[in-house]
Amino acid sequence: MKEMPDKSVDLVLTDPPYSDNFLKFDYSTGRKHKGGLGGIKHHFISPHLSEIPDGRCFLEMYRVSKNQIIWGGNYFALFPSSCWLVWDKENTANFADAELAWTSFQTAVRIFKYKWSGMLQGDMSHKEIREHPTQKPLPLMMWCIENYTKPGDTVLDPFMGSGTTCVACKKLGRNYIGIDKEPQYVAIAEKRLEKVNNHKLTDFFGVGD
DSSP states (O other): OTTSOTTOEEEEEEOOOOOSGGGGEETTTTEEOSSSSTTOOOTTOOGGGGOOOOHHHHHHHHHHEEEEEEETGGGSOOOOOSOOEEEEOOOOSSSOSEEEEEESOOSOOEEEEOOEETTEESOGGGOOOOOSTTOOOHHHHHHHHHHHOOTTOEEEETTOTTTHHHHHHHHHTOEEEEEESOHHHHHHHHHHHHTTSSOOGGGTOEEOO
16 A cells, blocks of 8 residues: 555555454454364464554554444444444344444444344355355445445455455456455455456456555
C-alpha cells in the first residue's frame, strides 16, 4: 500500500486478522484446540496469519481509499461510525451469531442475513468450499460491493486471503486490487477468478512483503 497514491481506490473492503483463535480451530472436526497448532488439519495454516495489523496499517488503508469497510472492526480502535454492517449468520451451532464491520459511511446500520453455521450455508445448492480459515461467503461480499460501490469503481483488499472480495468484484463489474503475503492463497484466488473469466490473477495481484 505504501506505493499507492492517496485516494487511488474507491473502497477498501477487507477482513484483517484480529485474533489467533482461528488458528486453533479444526474445520475437519468442528472442534477448537486449547493451545498450539497440534492436530490442525487445515492445509494452509501459516504463522503469518496470526499477525494482527497495527495502527500504521489502518492509516495506510485510510490514505489510499475514499471509503472503507473493515470486518472485525469492533476489535480495533477505529473512528466512530454511524454505519456498522451486521452479518447475521443465522447460527444454529456453537458459533458466533453475527460479525460486525466498521465503515466510513455516514448512513444507517445495515443487516445482512446469510447462514454460515458449521457445514450449513445459505445456498446449499451452490455450496462454497472453504479454503481459508476466516473465509467470508461470496454473497456477503457481493452485498457489500453492490451497496457501497458503483460499476467501474476500484476495490482494494489488503488481506485478500482466498480472494472472495476480488471474485465478487469481477462478478459485479468492479476493478480490484488484492494483496496477500501467502503465495498459496494467491494461487487459490487465481483459480477462483479463472472460473469467473479467463483473466489471470497475476495480472492484478502481487504477493505482499
